[in-house]
Amino acid sequence: MSLDVGTHLKAVRQMYGLSQRELAKRAGVTNGLISLIEQNRVSPSVSSLKKVLDGIPMALADFFTLDLGGQPPVFFARQDLSDIGTGSVELRLVGSRLAKRSMTILHERYAPGADTGEEMLTHPGEEGGVIVKGKLEVTVGGESRTLGPGDAYYFKSSLPHRFRNVGREECEIVSASSPPSF
Amino acid sequence: MSLDVGTHLKAVRQMYGLSQRELAKRAGVTNGLISLIEQNRVSPSVSSLKKVLDGIPMALADFFTLDLGGQPPVFFARQDLSDIGTGSVELRLVGSRLAKRSMTILHERYAPGADTGEEMLTHPGEEGGVIVKGKLEVTVGGESRTLGPGDAYYFKSSLPHRFRNVGREECEIVSASSPPSF
DNA sequence: CTTAACTGTCTATTATAATAGACGCTATGA
DNA sequence: TCATAGCGTCTATTATAATAGACAGTTAAG
Helix, strand or coil, X not given: CCCCHHHHHHHHHHHCCCCHHHHHHHHCCCHHHHHHHHCCCCCCEHXXXXXXXXXXXXXXXXXXXXXXXXXXXXEECHHHCEECCECCEEEEEECXXXXXXXXXXXXXXXXXXXXXXCCCECCXXXXXXXXXXCCEEEEECCEEEEECCCCEEEEECCCCEEEECXXXXXXXXXXXXXXXXX | CCCCHHHHHHHHHHXXXXXXXXXXXXXXXXXXXXXXXXXCCCCCEHHHHHHHHHCCCCCHHHHHHCCCCCCCCCEECHHHCEECCECCEEEEEECCCXXXXXXXXXXXXXXXXXXXXXXCECCCCEEEEEEEECCEEEEECCEEEEECCCCEEEEECCCCEEEECCCCCCEEEEEEEECCCC
């Protein structure tokens, strides 16, 4: 997010077909304030911005998440999935690396004994996946479990987590995380 | 979002193991400000909040999206994935159906000849997936492509789309969509 | 050409966010 | 016991967000 709150607000407001005064009335603020915000002459307080968005209505989270424009879809042959070499685990990204996405979908391959590293991972968002082949030890928030083909996991990524291939066979999974991690 | 920015910020800060002063230093604001924000004695301007979050670092969108309540994570054995019987396609949902999720992850099985129905699907959000087994014809925005094991797709769900198993073998894929569709 | 209702912008004033620095509290160590 | 260093909170001052109300431009009706 560019922090260009003004331009963004203006686009959103016009998308809903509202004038500054109309929105101001619904939001319980002055039209002048909306003018100033849209020109980026002030950085609104969170409470004011919330009041304004309530007049639309739109949630704060949606406002900051909203992406205005662009569409690069498509298909990806297996050899077109970009490899993200992260140590002993092979990560193949589904989708364009450049395009703005709301998720990261990965086709992951763990060699026997491979793992995500010593320290536990923590980051915002959620992630989940399905084991396609082999055996994978999944540790989340202190709890461990070994999963096989067809088994799955889903958790908030803020919980410390770690993955390890405990089988002697290669392990293959498909995972997704939101917001995108790559 | 409750607009209890203070409590939320405090929780996030502590989750990252930072003191008010430490975070203030990284963010380039005073520790006093962080104290005041966390007590909800002021509503920070968007620009200040961004500065603070940059010190963590965390995006504004993530901050407002992040849900800090409860913890219903877990592991799911294949037989625990709830089946969502949608016609001839078997959809197995990864994650609790009740819990708030930002994505829907599905383990899908298409019988030979099975498809998602006559009419094209369109809905907000994005979706993507990886073909695990068999052959699947994917149609998006007028364009069709037959994908095999290891191939993948990713597109904005607002584009009309449709899936069909064109092989004589069962087809198996793992997909994800955001926001959640189930 | 008026008149009226609308658009967004601007300025002077008031309310509030943000700073700098002091304060009290709880360790930890000499 | 007396530092010293960490923690979060508080107050007085300064910087900035927010208001009220005037202003100019545009469109449509009489």
